Amino acid sequence: MHTLLLIDDDPDVLATLRRSFRKGYTVLTAINGDEGIALLNGQAVDLIICDQRMPGITGNQVLQHALQRQPKAIRILLTGYADMDALMACVNEAHIYKYVTKPWEPHDLNMTVIRALESYDLQGKLDEAHRMLESAYKDAVTMLCVAAEGKDEDTGSHLQRVQHYTEALAIAMGIDKQDAEHMGLMSMLHDIGKLFVPDAVLKKKAALTTEEWGLMKQHPLAGARILGNNLFYEAAREIAVGHHEKFDGTGYPNGLKGNEIPLSARIVKVADVFDALTTVRPYKEAWTMMDAMVFIEADKGIQFDPDVVDQLKKLFDDGTLASIKLATN
Ligand SMILES: [Fe+2]
Secondary structure: OOEEEEEOOOHHHHHHHHHHHOOOOEEEEEOOHHHHHHHHHHOOOOEEEEEOOOOOOOHHHHHHHHHHHOOOOEEEEEEOHHHHHHHHHHHHHHOOOEEEEOOOOHHHHHHHHHHHHHHHHHHHHHHHHHHHHHHHHHHHHHHHHHHHOOOOOOOHHHHHHHHHHHHHHHHHOOOOHHHHHHHHHHHOOOOHHHHHOOHHHHOOOOOOOHHHHHHHOOHHHHHHHHHOOOHHHHHHHHHHHHOOOOOOOOOOOOOOOHHHOOHHHHHHHHHHHHHHHOOOEOOEOOOOHHHHHHHHHHOEOOOEOHHHHHHHHHHHHOOHHHHHHHHHO
């Protein structure tokens, strides 16, 4: 059953409202803005009908509080014709669903509430479906990574660090938070093509022959094959294909140069190399972050995009890289 919160300083109006909605709803009432805010702080409500003109806290202020505290609750303002300025302020500041002018037609108000709650329920179902889809795609990425683990010396914690370095670098490069988060997640799939590289090559301790290098160098395009054509994984494909390209055009598989290489791949390249250098591997000690930074800065414009390296330096200087490493070890 939906919970309605009715707020009006006129006891007669409040009683009329309560009578209108006592069947089929859980009804809470408040005789002023303070009481309304206290109720909003104490329990979840689905819809609020609030008078604009009240002594003390106005309807606009109560509904702005509701917007902050319970943003999904539907907000309806009761107002008089004379209050157009207050109404416009409330539309802009409290993002109300609708306003109802006094005196109102009970049937109209009932229908407004019914329609509002239908859209509230629909939004709830959409949010739930979105959450399920989001967790399904995140799980799909993790499943692929688990499948690839054991095939390579890259561990889950390496992939997690690359994810977080990538996200931080993407934000530093001006990409919005949501896209940066997506890029971080997709970066975990950068080496997924190694599933197609024979173990004898992937795990060989000695130097690779020319032929073996040829096989190893196929992993970016093999990654793109695994990731398929779904638009959602476009960033992952760009990263898989492009993370061994070099800024000066001497990388593989396509020998792309500078901005021909997708930004996502330029970012992940820096994140991947930085983590590989600063992590212990069977054949090497972990470098200090400072040594890794010096190495990467020396290759600015050669292997690495200079702008991405500059952002990495800032994240190194302000301690972001160290806290990511600490959190994912
Ligand atoms: Fe790779």
